[in-house]
Amino acid sequence: MISDRQILEGCLKHDRLSQKMLFEKYSGILMGICVRYATDIPEAEDILQESLLKIYINIKDYSGEGSFIGWMRRIVINTAITYYHKNLKHKHYIEIEELYTSEGGDNSYIGSRYTDEELQKVLDLLPPGYKVVFSLYAIEGYKHKEIAEMLDIDVNTSKSQYSRAKAFLRKKLENYK
Amino acid sequence: MNNTGKYKNIEELYRTKLGNREHNVPDNFWPRFVKKLRFREFMHFRPGSFNIYYLAGLITVASVTISVLTIKNAETSRESQKIIIDSDSLPVASRNIINKEDYNLPPEKRTNEEQRITSKGINEQKHPQGIIEDEIQEQGKDITVNDIAEMRTDDNLKRLPMDKKVSLESLAKPAPMANFKPDVNTGCAPLNVSFINLSHNYDSCIWEFDDGGISTELNPVWVYDEPGRYEVRLILFGENGSRVTARETVNVYPKPMARFEVSEGNPAIPDEEIRFYNYSQNSVAWKWNFGDGNTSDEFEPSHFYKKPGSYSVTLIAISEQGCTDSMVITNAFGDNTCFIKFPNAFVPNEGGPTGGYYSNRSDQNEEVFHPVWSGVTSYNLRIYSRRGILVFETDDIQIGWDGYYKGQKAEPGVYIWKVRGMYKTGEPFVKGGDLTLLPKW
Numbered sequence: 287m288i289s290d291r292q293i294l295e296g297c298l299k300h301d302r303l304s305q306k307m308l309f310e311k312y313s314g315i316l317m318g319i320c321v322r323y324a325t326d327i328p329e330a331e332d333i334l335q336e337s338l339l340k341i342y343i344n345i346k347d348y349s350g351e352g353s354f355i356g357w358m359r360r361i362v363i364n365t366a367i368t369y370y371h372k373n374l375k376h377k378h379y380i381e382i383e384e385l386y387t388s389e390g391g392d393n394s395y396i397g398s399r400y401t402d403e404e405l406q407k408v409l410d411l412l413p414p415g416y417k418v419v420f421s422l423y424a425i426e427g428y429k430h431k432e433i434a435e436m437l438d439i440d441v442n443t444s445k446s447q448y449s450r451a452k453a454f455l456r457k458k459l460e461n462y463k
Numbered sequence: 464m465n466n467t468g469k470y471k472n473i474e475e476l477y478r479t480k481l482g483n484r485e486h487n488v489p490d491n492f493w494p495r496f497v498k499k500l501r502f503r504e505f506m507h508f509r510p511g512s513f514n515i516y517y518l519a520g521l522i523t524v525a526s527v528t529i530s531v532l533t534i535k536n537a538e539t540s541r542e543s544q545k546i547i548i549d550s551d552s553l554p555v556a557s558r559n560i561i562n563k564e565d566y567n568l569p570p571e572k573r574t575n576e577e578q579r580i581t582s583k584g585i586n587e588q589k590h591p592q593g594i595i596e597d598e599i600q601e602q603g604k605d606i607t608v609n610d611i612a613e614m615r616t617d618d619n620l621k622r623l624p625m626d627k628k629v630s631l632e633s634l635a636k637p638a639p640m641a642n643f644k645p646d647v648n649t650g651c652a653p654l655n656v657s658f659i660n661l662s663h664n665y666d667s668c669i670w671e672f673d674d675g676g677i678s679t680e681l682n683p684v685w686v687y688d689e690p691g692r693y694e695v696r697l698i699l700f701g702e703n704g705s706r707v708t709a710r711e712t713v714n715v716y717p718k719p720m721a722r723f724e725v726s727e728g729n730p731a732i733p734d735e736e737i738r739f740y741n742y743s744q745n746s747v748a749w750k751w752n753f754g755d756g757n758t759s760d761e762f763e764p765s766h767f768y769k770k771p772g773s774y775s776v777t778l779i780a781i782s783e784q785g786c787t788d789s790m791v792i793t794n795a796f797g798d799n800t801c802f803i804k805f806p807n808a809f810v811p812n813e814g815g816p817t818g819g820y821y822s823n824r825s826d827q828n829e830e831v832f833h834p835v836w837s838g839v840t841s842y843n844l845r846i847y848s849r850r851g852i853l854v855f856e857t858d859d860i861q862i863g864w865d866g867y868y869k870g871q872k873a874e875p876g877v878y879i880w881k882v883r884g885m886y887k888t889g890e891p892f893v894k895g896g897d898l899t900l901l902p903k904w
Binding site: 459 | 474475476480482483485
């Protein structure tokens with residue numbers, strides 16, 4: 287197995303074989319990120335393509351600090367958000383109807399109850415804006431303040447969209463039990 | 464995730480399960496991608512990647528530049544040729560006049576002057592115009608005003624470089640004129656303003672909305688979220704870099720906030736005064752709607768409801784500038800839909816008395832005889848056998864009959880039930896009916 291170091295060095299020289307190896311090693315996980323932000327698979331592929339182009343062209347900008355996959359992740363997320371902004375005007379904006387859920391009680395989940403596909407499918411049911419906010423906060427671990435800046439929305443909007451998205455997911459997941 | 468496979472919350476569930484989830488990438492992705500990458504890498508020039516394509520590109524660019532320059536040169540020389548022709552033709556025109564007016568001049572002199580003028584046209588191109596004019600005036604008798612004008616124009620054209628000529632032309636164009644109109648100048652926040660651009664003669668424009676927002680649209684629409692006085696500026700850019708600005712003021716009034724609370728009270732009780740507490744801000748007038756058809760303009764009104772029911776109370780707060788905000792409390796006195804219903808059959812549990820506890824959801828097997836109800840405050844249920852023996856009695860609505868009498872299973876058959884009580888609206892109820900105790904098959 288060739289190490290990241292060697293792949294990276296090859297990619298710095300724009301060596302096609304190293305680029306292919308990088309692609310084979312990481313494209314799956316990067317595509318996994320793309321589908322969380324895209325509305326459909328073709329859009330996810332577009333985002334992946336644009337991100338990979340940025341990665342290969344700007345690979346010299348990777349400072350070596352922090353993990354390489356983390357650097358690529360950030361590029362993919364930034365690209366996805368650019369896409370989200372670009373497509374925002376074409377997408378019909380849907381509000382989730384108010385969902386009241388009883389807070390407290392047992393909020394825990396048994397992981398084995400849901401397959402990854404099911405979790406992704408439930409996530410895909412969210413309207414685009416909510417999906418992006420939820421993914422950024424819950425999965426990527428960004429703060430609401432950062433999300434608000436990235437998406438150019440109000441912090442409170444981010445918070446309220448997040449809590450609604452969460453309530454929505456919780457309700458949908460219950461149906462899978 | 465801990466060892467039991469249990470996740471603390473939905474975030475942890477998603478983070479762990481989807482955070483590193485791989486998604487299938489189609490097989491034909493890489494070949495398609497490499498094509499794009501090759502193009503992008505090519506466009507992204509690096510010294511290390513200098514190759515035949517770049518060389519070819521360089522040669523192309525160079526040859527295009529050279530050919531463009533050559534054509535330009537050719538044009539310039541043609542133009543100067545034209546000028547010579549022009550100045551050649553000048554004396555011909557003046558010759559006519561000379562012939563008409565100064566017929567007494569000797570032919571040699573005429574030719575001389577003709578030649579001088581001709582040569583001046585070309586040789587004295589670099590002289591300031593004044594000198595030429597003087598000289599022309601010296602020999603003014605030979606040349607008409609028309610000719611001078613003609614010469615001057617020719618001289619100007621010859622002396623001025625190409626770009627000066629362009630600016631000369633653009634100076635002749637009218638200057639940009641900035642003017643615009645918002646559809647509304649004042650209004651309540653959030654205020655939606657459409658701007659109509661009435662400007663003329665400009666290349667591009669920038670709108671500055673004074674709240675940090677800008678736009679380059681022709682007729683933008685802007686929403687002011689925050690109250691305030693905004694000086695909107697429309698900056699026009701003319702062809703030759705000129706800037707003209709127009710200003711308009713938009714005044715956004717603050718929005719009031721309608722807030723209120725209802726006193727604890729029961730509209731079902733006659734003559735019970737219900738008070739409304741007004742916490743509205745930035746408001747000077749209020750409109751209340753009590754939901755029973757009555758309204759009030761008081762700050763903190765009180766109201767007497769005539770009969771029980773579910774009322775939605777609305778408050779509209781109005782600010783000094785006439786902006787409004789409203790708040791509604793639906794079912795201000797709780798959900799007053801009260802009812803009680805009984806089934807007409809049940810199958811007791813075989814395993815012995817259960818105590819009669821039931822839950823509206825868990826009692827799927829109908830092992831307990833109990834009502835479905837809402838809004839009941841007091842309650843008494845009695846069940847009699849056909850012979851008139853009281854087999855069950857309760858004051859607790861949470862407990863139904865389990866089908867046992869004195870620890871023994873009651874006989875299957877028809878029983879009579881009677882219920883009396885009161886809804887929380889204060890309305891009493893009395894109901895009765897029969898029920899069939901079915902044996903388990």
